[in-house]
Amino acid sequence: SxxxxxxxxxxxxxxxxxxxxxxxxxxxxxxxxxxxxxxxxxxxxxxxxxxxxxxQGISADPFKWGDEVEHGIFRLTGGADQADRSVKVALRSPEVLRELRAAEEKLRAAGGGRGEEACTWMPEFGRWMLESTPGEPFEGVGGLVGLEAQMALRRRRLAAALRPGEVAPTVTSMPLFGVADFCEPR
Incomplete structure (x- = not known):
């Protein structure tokens, strides 16, 4: 099989x-x-x-580690003061991934996007999700110092790739799944 x-x-x-x-x-x-x-x-x-x-016998090996963050892509509909204000799943992760990966490649080609500035973008389970990881692993406990800044960098880059009205919170579920008209495009 x-x-x-x-x-x-x-x-x-x-x-x-x-x-x-x-x-x-x-x-x-x-x-x-x-x-x-x-x-x-x-x-x-x-x-x-x-x-x-x-x-089991490995010793004196550098301690390398990383993180991964799952982001959902949602579209906010209606104004903040409107009764029909809602949120929809935006099925755009393949498009957003292409844009983010191209931007990372452009940074590397220009001599940047390395070390702490490197980000990696991967598909997640659904077309409304993507995953971000550091481009290179952190090393040792000292890597904790740069973790928060690296996560913030990924959130800024992702936000820049979204359309107006879209948000990308770090959630792994959507309470409105299955409710009529819960995604776009349909």
């Missing part, structure tokens, strides 16, 4: 130690996923044990 073949393929030794986006794909339906649950549980445990055994 598709899940078995992707999990069973041999990987290079360093792949398990690497972090980051693997690939963009479509999720299985709940019904289709049921046939793969046992395999996923068993192989997830096997993979964890293999990585643990391979890495």
């Amino acid at each position: 598709r899940v078995q073949s992707s999990l069973a393929r041999p990987r290079p030794a360093r792949a398990a130690a690497a972090m980051g986006f693997l690939r963009e794909s479509a999720p299985l339906s709940w019904e289709d996923s049921q046939a793969h649950l046992r395999f996923i549980r068993e192989h997830g445990l096997e993979q964890f044990l293999a990585v643990f055994q391979r890495c």
Whole structure:
């Protein structure tokens, strides 16, 4: 099956130690996923044990870490004083991702967008969401000093890519899902 073949393929030794986006794909339906649950549980445990055994003796390795923030893209409709004021899911993350990635590439080409100024943008579960991460991992506990500024940088860059009337809060759900006329475009 598709899940078995992707999990069973041999990987290079360093792949398990690497972090980051693997690939963009479509999720299985709940019904289709049921046939793969046992395999996923068993192989997830096997993979964890293999990585643990391979890495348990590592010492004096630099402590690198990062964060990821999930952003929803919403469109505010109606004025603040209007009775029909509402919020809709904006299904624009592929378009916004293209714009953000192009802006990052332009910064790098101009000699910027490196180190603490680097941002990485990835798709999230739905067309209304995207994920932001630092372009490079933080190192050690000292990296905490730059975390808040790096998150603020990503929020500014994302806000600059939005249309008037759009906002991108860091939420993972939308209370109006399924309510009539909850997204745009329809």
